Amino acid sequence: MIAVQDTLIAVDVGNSRAKWGLFVGGSLTATASLPLDDPAAYDRQLRAWGTHASRPTSHASPTWSVATVNPDGARSLVDWLRAGGFEPLDLDNPLLLPLRVQLDRPEAVGIDRLLDAVAVNVRRQAGRPAIIVDAGSAITVDAVSADGAFLGGAIAVGLGLSARALHEFTYWLPLVNVTAAAAPLGRSTPDAMHSGLFWGTVGAVRELVRQLAGSLGGSPELFLTGGDAALIAPHVDPAAHLAPDLTLHGIYLATQHVRTAR
Numbered sequence: 001m002i003a004v005q006d007t008l009i010a011v012d013v014g015n016s017r018a019k020w021g022l023f024v025g026g027s028l029t030a031t032a033s034l035p036l037d038d039p040a041a042y043d044r045q046l047r048a049w050g051t052h053a054s055r056p057t058s059h060a061s062p063t064w065s066v067a068t069v070n071p072d073g074a075r076s077l078v079d080w081l082r083a084g085g086f087e088p089l090d091l092d093n094p095l096l097l098p099l100r101v102q103l104d105r106p107e108a109v110g111i112d113r114l115l116d117a118v119a120v121n122v123r124r125q126a127g128r129p130a131i132i133v134d135a136g137s138a139i140t141v142d143a144v145s146a147d148g149a150f151l152g153g154a155i156a157v158g159l160g161l162s163a164r165a166l167h168e169f170t171y172w173l174p175l176v177n178v179t180a181a182a183a184p185l186g187r188s189t190p191d192a193m194h195s196g197l198f199w200g201t202v203g204a205v206r207e208l209v210r211q212l213a214g215s216l217g218g219s220p221e222l223f224l225t226g227g228d229a230a231l232i233a234p235h236v237d238p239a240a241h242l243a244p245d246l247t248l249h250g251i252y253l254a255t256q257h258v259r260t261a262r
Helices: 039-049 071-083 111-120 159-168 189-216 229-236 246-261
Strands: 007-013 018-024 027-034 063-068 130-135 138-144 150-157 221-225
Touching: 007 071, 007 246, 018 071, 018 246, 027 039, 027 246, 039 071, 063 071, 063 111, 063 246, 111 130, 111 138, 111 150, 111 221, 111 246, 130 189, 130 229, 130 246, 138 189, 150 159, 150 189, 159 189, 189 229, 221 229, 221 246
Parallel strands: 007 063, 130 221
Antiparallel strands: 007 018, 018 027, 130 138, 138 150
């Protein structure tokens, strides 16, 4: 059983799934990907981790922090937590984060993009800019300045969403699932779709990284995160840092910042 003293469960609610991260004593010890609206799954996950959510106490229960780009998708989780007596920290306000955001409307930026930058700022080399690729339902490619400010970036369509669009908006094309690098020369319609989806995505990310690097100057470090990061990373840049839990670490760091400020 995992000790729950000094335990934080960080939750990143995305467009299709909710990713949980269990932090004990500052270390990420376990992760889980769960449905958006399934309280029974939440109960099972807590039992699997050996934590308790019946009633919060100072020493016997975890605390929770939630960040979401999908408020409707987060509602079931938040209701479930409150029914158990918890009031999770809601990280929906960029002003809560230990991050300078050099945009006209910071509140209009997906909070996951900002949390990724929070995490990268403790990983990148001091004085060196960074580029962050988050490859999920959408692909975001964002720039962090040499002094740690979030500068914005680009948003493109992710692999799964592209595959769905080809299927739903054409007559003949099937729904395919890209789970591996594809042969460039497709000898069937599904193979041709795999090739176009995979290498088209890799090419788009490469070019976006190149363009952002040019605007940053210097030699930015490259970080890849998100569900498809491991799939595309070797083909985008073999020297890139693969950080699958970057957003969860950003939630943890932001939570510690808020606690200290209070």
